[in-house]
Amino acid sequence: MIQAADEPAPAGVASRRIADHVRAQILAGELEPGTRIRQDDLARELAASRLPVREALRILETAGLVTLHANRGAWVTRLDxxxxxxxxxxxxxxxxxxxxxxxxxxxxxxxxxxxxxxxxxxxxxxxxxxxxxxxxxxxxxxxxxxxxxxxxxxxxxxxxxxxxxxxxxxxxxxxxxxxxxxxxxxxxxxxxxxxxxxxxxxxxxxxxxxxxxxxxxxxxxxx
Amino acid sequence: MIQAADEPAPAGVASRRIADHVRAQILAGELEPGTRIRQDDLARELAASRLPVREALRILETAGLVTLHANRGAWVTRLDxxxxxxxxxxxxxxxxxxxxxxxxxxxxxxxxxxxxxxxxxxxxxxxxxxxxxxxxxxxxxxxxxxxxxxxxxxxxxxxxxxxxxxxxxxxxxxxxxxxxxxxxxxxxxxxxxxxxxxxxxxxxxxxxxxxxxxxxxxxxxxx
DNA sequence: AGGCGAGCAATTGGATCCATTGCAACTCGG
DNA sequence: CCGAGTTGCAATGGATCCAATTGCTCGCCT
CATH class of the missing domain: 1.20.120.530 (GntR ligand-binding domain-like)
Incomplete structure (x- = not known):
């Protein structure tokens, strides 16, 4: 292990990290209900591939924070x-x-x-x-x-x-x-x-x- | 489209299907708390690749039915x-x-x-x-x-x-x-x-x- | 003989590549 | 000029391939 602790640390699994990141963004109000979440953008933003991003979105869907539509994409869940x-x-x-x-x-x-x-x-x-x-x-x-x-x-x-x-x-x-x-x-x-x-x-x-x-x-x- | 409707129909997204399948197995008692779930086995069993299986496991983790340990695997959640x-x-x-x-x-x-x-x-x-x-x-x-x-x-x-x-x-x-x-x-x-x-x-x-x-x-x- | 360490096999995590689906703009016909 | 169909593009879904981590086993040294 060359790189010791200067990186913010991978800190566990990427999908979890990404899910936490998006969750934090939603909670902070940076992502409002109804806004679309694009897999590519997220992947680029967090310097990861789309694969963990997809897992993260599935996690967040089960958590009720985002809503997925098959073959269409992900949106921040809107409550009535x-x-x-x-x-x-x-x-x-x-x-x-x-x-x-x-x-x-x-x-x-x-x-x-x-x-x-x-x-x-x-x-x-x-x-x-x-x-x-x-x-x-x-x-x-x-x-x-x-x-x-x-x-x-x-x-x-x-x-x-x-x-x-x-x-x-x-x-x-x-x-x-x-x-x-x-x-x-x-x-x-x-x-x-x-x-x-x-x-x-x-x-x-x-x-x-x-x-x-x-x-x-x-x-x-x-x- | 050569193959029309002889297949049981993909019926939605694979990860959802797999998650439902495992959920049903757990509820039916075929998978008891504490038993390990291997990605390969599931993928082979359902004739899919490991990718949707991984997504399914993440879904089920958030749903509280399985417990994931990073780099170690998935187990059916055991409650005390x-x-x-x-x-x-x-x-x-x-x-x-x-x-x-x-x-x-x-x-x-x-x-x-x-x-x-x-x-x-x-x-x-x-x-x-x-x-x-x-x-x-x-x-x-x-x-x-x-x-x-x-x-x-x-x-x-x-x-x-x-x-x-x-x-x-x-x-x-x-x-x-x-x-x-x-x-x-x-x-x-x-x-x-x-x-x-x-x-x-x-x-x-x-x-x-x-x-x-x-x-x-x-x-x-x-x- | 027992414990510690190194190497190896198995399994999970991640990246790239390809197929499929849905959406939209453009064109052609009425 | 408006509407319907078709074609093309963009974004998601899925599969294969490769890397990294774990824990297990075998061997060696104490």
Missing amino acids: QRDCEQSYQIRERIEPLLLRESAPLLTAEDLAELDRLQVAIESTDDVEQFLVLDRQLHWTTYRHAEARELVAIIERLWDTTQHYRRAFSRIAHERRRWIIDAEHRLLIQALRDGDVEEAERVLEMHIRRTRVELQAHPEVFSS | QRDCEQSYQIRERIEPLLLRESAPLLTAEDLAELDRLQVAIESTDDVEQFLVLDRQLHWTTYRHAEARELVAIIERLWDTTQHYRRAFSRIAHERRRWIIDAEHRLLIQALRDGDVEEAERVLEMHIRRTRVELQAHPEVFSS
């Missing part, structure tokens, strides 16, 4: 309002399960990090930053959960709805942010108190409220 | 008792959502089919037959639901736990079957009455009871 609300409804019911498993194992360091993240959330005006930090905050509360299936499912739900969360934040963030902040603080406090049931209730309410507000903004899905 | 219980806990919370959406749209024909299926279930002693019919029955009740995400998630949960449901049925079916039959009949009756809430409650109870009974049989996961 109904699908999106349904996703939130599912999260509302199962994320408390994840929290229940993780909450009792949270350390003082975890709680400190939650505080830090919440302060950061309250002091940013950038939507993109907010999305990243919000996600970090919630997944920090889930850090000690070991339920693989549950984690996979919930990550999928976060992923497929990310774009609509962004669109929604863009138009309603100013008005909503103090509510979100309050809910986050209630969640963190319940966790600090070791009151898991209360934390579950707050989380469920947090997700439901977002879902209900989303109902009132169909323009998010119109484009 | 904790994972399996968690899957049932998730189903318990979200399948009622699917039922709620579908139940009001069930037709008289659907109800007749449910009766027919239930009669068939009660008159079979074959575990394999039972698994197929039970699955058909529940998915008939979900027939009119259109929530894509929810359907995908629940199918995944059924798929990944199928093997353990089989193992459990093998050892505890005699003792349990009258309970299952009773619950199915209650479910169908509630649907016939148009009492969706009652149907949801019965379904939740049905899944929870299975989960709790599974807790008492760790030997299912020992092999």
Whole structure:
């Protein structure tokens, strides 16, 4: 092995790397729902052949992030309002399960990090930053959960709805942010108190409220 | 086009076909958790090259049915008792959502089919037959639901736990079957009455009871 | 005799090449 | 001038070939 560690490191299998890359692009909003993904372009962009690209697209299709049409190509999956609300409804019911498993194992360091993240959330005006930090905050509360299936499912739900969360934040963030902040603080406090049931209730309410507000903004899905 | 329609027809994309084939084999119990899947063998068996096989394996990995280790190969995913219980806990919370959406749209024909299926279930002693019919029955009740995400998630949960449901049925079916039959009949009756809430409650109870009974049989996961 | 290392076989991962499909523009006829 | 059919191109799907990694076995040294 001549080249040691100056390269960004192949880091595992190419198809996985490519899938992660595209996933990140979609989550970052660089690829919006409905945009076409061309195999050649991706391959050139990532300096790989089309073969791992195709595998990556199949992975992402199963993950629900892209939609494939036989002999026609791949597009970033577009959700309608109904699908999106349904996703939130599912999260509302199962994320408390994840929290229940993780909450009792949270350390003082975890709680400190939650505080830090919440302060950061309250002091940013950038939507993109907010999305990243919000996600970090919630997944920090889930850090000690070991339920693989549950984690996979919930990550999928976060992923497929990310774009609509962004669109929604863009138009309603100013008005909503103090509510979100309050809910986050209630969640963190319940966790600090070791009151898991209360934390579950707050989380469920947090997700439901977002879902209900989303109902009132169909323009998010119109484009 | 020389060869017209004597072939079984490619019928869509090969990778999808192969993935479905392997999925069916796993669900039928022909491939048990832990068994290795070799790319060459699959390719030969299905008269295809290894390329679509690889794509299929990536699909199935994302679907949670096989586990890939880089440069080492693919194995049918093995769940531990904790994972399996968690899957049932998730189903318990979200399948009622699917039922709620579908139940009001069930037709008289659907109800007749449910009766027919239930009669068939009660008159079979074959575990394999039972698994197929039970699955058909529940998915008939979900027939009119259109929530894509929810359907995908629940199918995944059924798929990944199928093997353990089989193992459990093998050892505890005699003792349990009258309970299952009773619950199915209650479910169908509630649907016939148009009492969706009652149907949801019965379904939740049905899944929870299975989960709790599974807790008492760790030997299912020992092999 | 046991453990460690090197070499080899088997299997997976990746690249290039060819076939097939779908789309679009252009042409020809009404 | 408009519509339908045909032809050509571009993008995906599939097969074969080659490289890289793994782990297993055999042999050697301690």
